[in-house]
Amino acid sequence: MTDATPMLEVRDLEMHFPIGGGVLDRLKLDSRGLRIERPVVHAVNGVSFRIQRGEIMALVGESGCGKSTVAKTIARIYQPTKGEIRVDGEDVASYGFAEMLPVRSKMQMIFQDPYASLNPRQRVRDIVAEPLLQQMKTAQDRKSVPAKTQQLLAKVGLNAEHAGRYPHQFSGGQRQRIGIARALSVMPGLIIADEPVSALDVSIQAQILNLMMDLRDEFGLSYLFISHDLSVVQHIADTVGVMYLGFMVETAPRDVLFATPRHPYTRALLSAAPSIKPKRDIEEITLSGEVPSALDLPSGCCFRTRCPFAWERCALERPTLKDVGGGQSVACHLVDEPDRDRR
Amino acid sequence: MMATATDNTLLDVRDLRTYFHTFSGTVKAVNGVSFQIGKGEVMGLVGESGGGKSVVGFSILGLIDSPGQIMGGEILLNGEDLAQAGEERLRQIRGREISMVFQDPMTSLNPLHTVGQQMDEVLRLHTDLDADARHRACVEMLESVGISRAAERLSAYPHQFSGGMRQRVVIAIAMLARPRLIIADEPTTALDVTIQSQILKLMRRQIAEKGASMILITHDLAVVSEMADHITVLYCGKVVERGRTRDLIEAPAHPYTRGLIDSIPDPANPHARLKQIPGTVPDIRNLPKGCNFRDRCPRAQARCAEEEPELHPQNAAQWAACHYPLQPGDSA
Numbered sequence: 132m133t134d135a136t137p138m139l140e141v142r143d144l145e146m147h148f149p150i151g152g153g154v155l156d157r158l159k160l161d162s163r164g165l166r167i168e169r170p171v172v173h174a175v176n177g178v179s180f181r182i183q184r185g186e187i188m189a190l191v192g193e194s195g196c197g198k199s200t201v202a203k204t205i206a207r208i209y210q211p212t213k214g215e216i217r218v219d220g221e222d223v224a225s226y227g228f229a230e231m232l233p234v235r236s237k238m239q240m241i242f243q244d245p246y247a248s249l250n251p252r253q254r255v256r257d258i259v260a261e262p263l264l265q266q267m268k269t270a271q272d273r274k275s276v277p278a279k280t281q282q283l284l285a286k287v288g289l290n291a292e293h294a295g296r297y298p299h300q301f302s303g304g305q306r307q308r309i310g311i312a313r314a315l316s317v318m319p320g321l322i323i324a325d326e327p328v329s330a331l332d333v334s335i336q337a338q339i340l341n342l343m344m345d346l347r348d349e350f351g352l353s354y355l356f357i358s359h360d361l362s363v364v365q366h367i368a369d370t371v372g373v374m375y376l377g378f379m380v381e382t383a384p385r386d387v388l389f390a391t392p393r394h395p396y397t398r399a400l401l402s403a404a405p406s407i408k409p410k411r412d413i414e415e416i417t418l419s420g421e422v423p424s425a426l427d428l429p430s431g432c433c434f435r436t437r438c439p440f441a442w443e444r445c446a447l448e449r450p451t452l453k454d455v456g457g458g459q460s461v462a463c464h465l466v467d468e469p470d471r472d473r474r
Numbered sequence: 475m476m477a478t479a480t481d482n483t484l485l486d487v488r489d490l491r492t493y494f495h496t497f498s499g500t501v502k503a504v505n506g507v508s509f510q511i512g513k514g515e516v517m518g519l520v521g522e523s524g525g526g527k528s529v530v531g532f533s534i535l536g537l538i539d540s541p542g543q544i545m546g547g548e549i550l551l552n553g554e555d556l557a558q559a560g561e562e563r564l565r566q567i568r569g570r571e572i573s574m575v576f577q578d579p580m581t582s583l584n585p586l587h588t589v590g591q592q593m594d595e596v597l598r599l600h601t602d603l604d605a606d607a608r609h610r611a612c613v614e615m616l617e618s619v620g621i622s623r624a625a626e627r628l629s630a631y632p633h634q635f636s637g638g639m640r641q642r643v644v645i646a647i648a649m650l651a652r653p654r655l656i657i658a659d660e661p662t663t664a665l666d667v668t669i670q671s672q673i674l675k676l677m678r679r680q681i682a683e684k685g686a687s688m689i690l691i692t693h694d695l696a697v698v699s700e701m702a703d704h705i706t707v708l709y710c711g712k713v714v715e716r717g718r719t720r721d722l723i724e725a726p727a728h729p730y731t732r733g734l735i736d737s738i739p740d741p742a743n744p745h746a747r748l749k750q751i752p753g754t755v756p757d758i759r760n761l762p763k764g765c766n767f768r769d770r771c772p773r774a775q776a777r778c779a780e781e782e783p784e785l786h787p788q789n790a791a792q793w794a795a796c797h798y799p800l801q802p803g804d805s806a
Contacts, residue, residue, distance in 0.1 A: 193666035193667065193668065193669075194666055302754045302755075304754060305754070332522040332523055332693060333522070333693065333694075333695070333734060333737045333738060334522060334733055334734060334737045334750060334751035335754070336737065337736075337737035337748035337749065337750040337751070338750045338751075338752075340739070340748055341747055341748055341750055344745075344747070359666065359667070361667070362696075362738060362739045362741065363739060365739060365741050365744050366739030366740075366744050366745070366748070367739075367745075385744065386744075389741065399668055400667060400668065402671075403667045403668045403670065403671035404667050404696075405667075405670070405671070405674075405694070405696035405697050405699070405700050406696050406699075406700075406741075407695050407696050407699045407723050407735065407738060408741075409720075417671065417672070417675075418668045418672075419672075421636050421638055421639070421669065
């Protein structure tokens with residue numbers, strides 16, 4: 132593939148989860164007779180974006196907005212309901228387990244919880260070598276693995292003595308380093324990092340963010356960086372996508388998004404984020420209420436139930452992402468009717 | 475050494491020591507912590523995990539269970555020493571004089587009782603109100619924390635509320651008996667930012683209206699800087715710095731405080747390398763001699779390995795426990 136091919140391109144990704152429950156629980160009697168309902172959680176509803184080589188794209192949003200589901204669907208932990216996932220140009224949305232194996236050398240994942248994402252019964256050297264061994268077919272290749280493992284551990288700031296230990300002998304920050312070494316082992320082009328620093332103390336968080344930036348510069352990695360923490364996103368991302376209830380409501384280059392957020396939800400998120408600096412001159416949008424259920428999406432715009440600007444059109448028509456220039460796209464009817472943006 | 479208690483002082487904690495006796499050694503979770511809180515003040519208690527900040531909160535309420543034990547010190551609430559108080563007296567104080575808001579609204583309410591029953595309990599135990607008056611007080615309190623249809627919601631169970639709503643209920647319960655001190659232990663850590671800002675506003679308003687004081691325990695400097703009048707920074711069970719919020723954030727004297735502040739990404743300077751505190755928190759069962767922070771400290775010298783620094787005044791309103799404190803204008 133050429134350098135112009137995006138490292139990752141996602142088109143109209145949808146992920147719906149049917150919820151379980153016995154047949155008797157789902158039995159409904161209404162005017163049309165006795166039916167078995169099949170309720171569905173609309174976790175991701177048509178999300179599209181692309182990540183170029185060496186680019187860091189962040190997805191932000193609150194819990195339940197579908198950002199982790201997007202990450203896990205791209206990593207093909209889930210089978211997407213609809214849409215395309217092009218990794219280095221290749222659509223992997225419908226691949227099976229065996230077909231995914233070679234793709235996994237291009238795409239690896241770092242998880243949120245450094246306590247749950249490492250096998251407690253494996254030594255560190257085995258954890259880090261696992262993805263490598265999966266990719267290597269011949270015994271000849273596998274001979275190089277121990278040396279590579281040592282190099283990887285050194286890259287993430289651990290030493291040879293650590294290789295023989297078990298995960299419980301490490302602190303949270305060190306465990307996250309092990310997770311990063313494991314992801315790095317196959318030299319992927321893309322790393323999907325799902326809240327990689329949110330379980331860590333702030334001083335350790337800085338260490339891990341610095342490490343991730345250094346590795347990006349050294350290996351030209353692309354990251355899909357999932358986070359709820361705006362200060363972290365502003366620090367690390369090149370482009371930012373804001374998600375709400377499974378929809379992408381705004382995407383923009385980092386500086387544009389933080390300087391001129393357009394979607395009311397983005398504006399509310401930015402004004403709600405606490406800061407150690409004395410309050411800046413930013414408008415204050417306080418949201419009332421809470422996120423509606425993904426089982427039963429509101430008609431029209433997903434955000435209208437909490438939006439201070441919402442009017443009739445928002446209930447009737449679902450806004451789509453529109454390009455507003457400067458690389459910024461917004462899914463909001465205010466873009467068409469800016470006069471309503473007054474408070 | 476410290477500002478002494480004045481008439482305005484509500485809580486005066488002096489040299490508090492809470493130890494946990496474990497098989498692998500004694501954990502000195504709180505090791506000589508002193509601070510005062512005035513009436514109507516909000517104090518932020520800040521530090522990383524393992525700093526001992528939650529144990530301070532639990533110690534004040536007498537909620538330390540075996541193998542933990544308060545080994546020394548005084549906890550003076552209006553002059554009465556809670557460290558010496560019996561269980562009977564502590565029961566009167568909890569909920570009435572001092573109440574607590576915990577981190578996790580999912581587990582701090584009883585799932586088997588309705589919200590109304592849990593609110594009513596506080597008033598039944600701590601006031602002489604009759605059933606009707608208690609009901610009215612509950613409805614009023616739920617409304618004041620922003621829960622609509624309050625009378626109806628009293629008969630709902632906790633699982634019928636969302637996380638943010640549950641935390642509102644927990645705050646309502648904490649405020650019901652009009653306590654003089656509220657200890658809030660990471661009250662918004664489990665919540666989303668938009669909900670966090672709603673809850674922080676609510677707590678600030680409630681405290682101002684009722685004239686209560688608050689200890690806000692959190693790891694999040696941004697949250698305390700918006701809420702607190704004073705900040706106390708803990709590291710390995712000791713106070714390393716205390717002072718007025720703006721002073722401490724703009725001109726920290728202790729290198730640890732400085733490190734914490736510098737670790738927060740600066741919006742004005744994105745993509746720059748973050749200043750990090752090297753290393754990790756030492757094993758609290760086996761603390762090094764001298765200063766606990768010296769292995770991670772850029773300013774450490776020979777003296778720091780020998781002699782443990784005491785809390786010294788840096789100026790009229792700021793104290794730091796460091797042999798080589800930062801002066802205003804110093805870079806880290």
